[in-house]
Amino acid sequence: MTTSSPAPVPPIDGQRSPRYAGFTTFARLPRIGDAPQHDVAVVGVPFDTGVTFRPGARFGPGAIREASRLLRPYNPALDVAPFDSVQVVDAGDVDCNPFDITTALREIEAGVAALTEGGRPVVVLGGDHTIALASLRALHREHGPMALVHFDAHLDTWGPYFDTPVTHGTPFRVAIEEGLLLKEHSAHVGIRGSLYSAEDLTDDAELGFTIVHAREFHTTPFTEIIERISSRVGDAPLYISIDIDVLDPAHAPGTGTPEAGGLTSRELLELLRGLRDKHLVGADVVEVAPAYDHASITAVAAAHCAYDLVSIMSGRVSA
Numbered sequence: 001m002t003t004s005s006p007a008p009v010p011p012i013d014g015q016r017s018p019r020y021a022g023f024t025t026f027a028r029l030p031r032i033g034d035a036p037q038h039d040v041a042v043v044g045v046p047f048d049t050g051v052t053f054r055p056g057a058r059f060g061p062g063a064i065r066e067a068s069r070l071l072r073p074y075n076p077a078l079d080v081a082p083f084d085s086v087q088v089v090d091a092g093d094v095d096c097n098p099f100d101i102t103t104a105l106r107e108i109e110a111g112v113a114a115l116t117e118g119g120r121p122v123v124v125l126g127g128d129h130t131i132a133l134a135s136l137r138a139l140h141r142e143h144g145p146m147a148l149v150h151f152d153a154h155l156d157t158w159g160p161y162f163d164t165p166v167t168h169g170t171p172f173r174v175a176i177e178e179g180l181l182l183k184e185h186s187a188h189v190g191i192r193g194s195l196y197s198a199e200d201l202t203d204d205a206e207l208g209f210t211i212v213h214a215r216e217f218h219t220t221p222f223t224e225i226i227e228r229i230s231s232r233v234g235d236a237p238l239y240i241s242i243d244i245d246v247l248d249p250a251h252a253p254g255t256g257t258p259e260a261g262g263l264t265s266r267e268l269l270e271l272l273r274g275l276r277d278k279h280l281v282g283a284d285v286v287e288v289a290p291a292y293d294h295a296s297i298t299a300v301a302a303a304h305c306a307y308d309l310v311s312i313m314s315g316r317v318s319a
């Protein structure tokens with residue numbers, strides 16, 4: 001992977017232009033056409049045709065970008081200035097069909113593939129969770145099967161809903177069926193809430209996943225949980241998928257299928273930081289539905305997750 005040369009085009013300086021002014025891009029980064037090339041891309045996927053309950057995640061990318069205006073250029077938790085040594089850009093949104101899931105997934109896959117050519121990492125801002133499948137398909141072209149760390153209240157390995165095989169409740173079942181994932185290196189984290197039946201859990205185990213349930217955060221030391229996830233991933237190329245409903249509704253009210261008893265945003269960010277040394281090839285932050293948000297609580301959490309993901313990626317690219 002190449003490191004940018006000359007110096008990367010930086011985000012707009014908050015000391016020269018107030019952070020609430022000007023065009024809205026993620027963390028006030030340059031738009032993709034305003035940099036000579038990119039090492040890491042952030043891209044929006046405004047798609048929510050796969051939802052089973054409250055719609056509105058199509059407005060997630062815009063809300064996350066707006067909330068990201070406050071992000072500053074140095075990330076002390078990871079000791080990295082993510083925009084200093086590599087070129088990070090906002091690649092805009094993928095235009096995808098709002099009426100046909102199959103067509104949309106093809107368009108999203110093509111959009112993500114164009115950005116990740118040559119193995120460059122990407123952070124995808126959703127959109128509902130269906131889009132993770134397209135993103136995995138695109139990254140599989142570069143990396144082959146990947147480890148998945150999937151933060152979510154929900155398993156998202158269910159079967160068809162209303163005879164529709166690809167929805168936001170099914171992306172990781174399809175991903176396993178398509179051979180996109182290394183199941184022995186993959187985990188769901190934060191799972192909770194009601195299921196259709198106990199078989200949902202045995203079906204998921206048969207697909208090969210392991211689960212860190214939300215309630216385990218009460219009984220297991222945090223460092224042990226991090227170690228469990230980290231050793232599961234090992235050295236495999238890693239994709240991190242963050243469904244913002246992994247957070248408790250108190251920390252993320254703006255989402256379509258909220259479940260009580262979730263993680264705090266502090267816990268989630270710390271879990272991400274625990275994966276800093278992994279070979280992170282791609283990530284998404286999905287299911288932000290601003291219509292149900294209050295004071296941008298959910299969008300802020302999502303923006304901070306995306307910032308830590310970019311920080312981990314740029315640390316690797318520049319190393």
Ligand SMILES: N=C(N)NCCCC(=O)O
Binds near residue numbers: 129257
């Ligand atoms: N991926 C999210 N957020 N939710 C999936 C819920 C699917 C269901 O209730 O059947």
Ligand SMILES: [Zn+2]
Binds near residue numbers: 152153154287
């Ligand atoms: Zn979920």
Ligand SMILES: [Zn+2]
Binds near residue numbers: 154
């Ligand atoms: Zn999900």
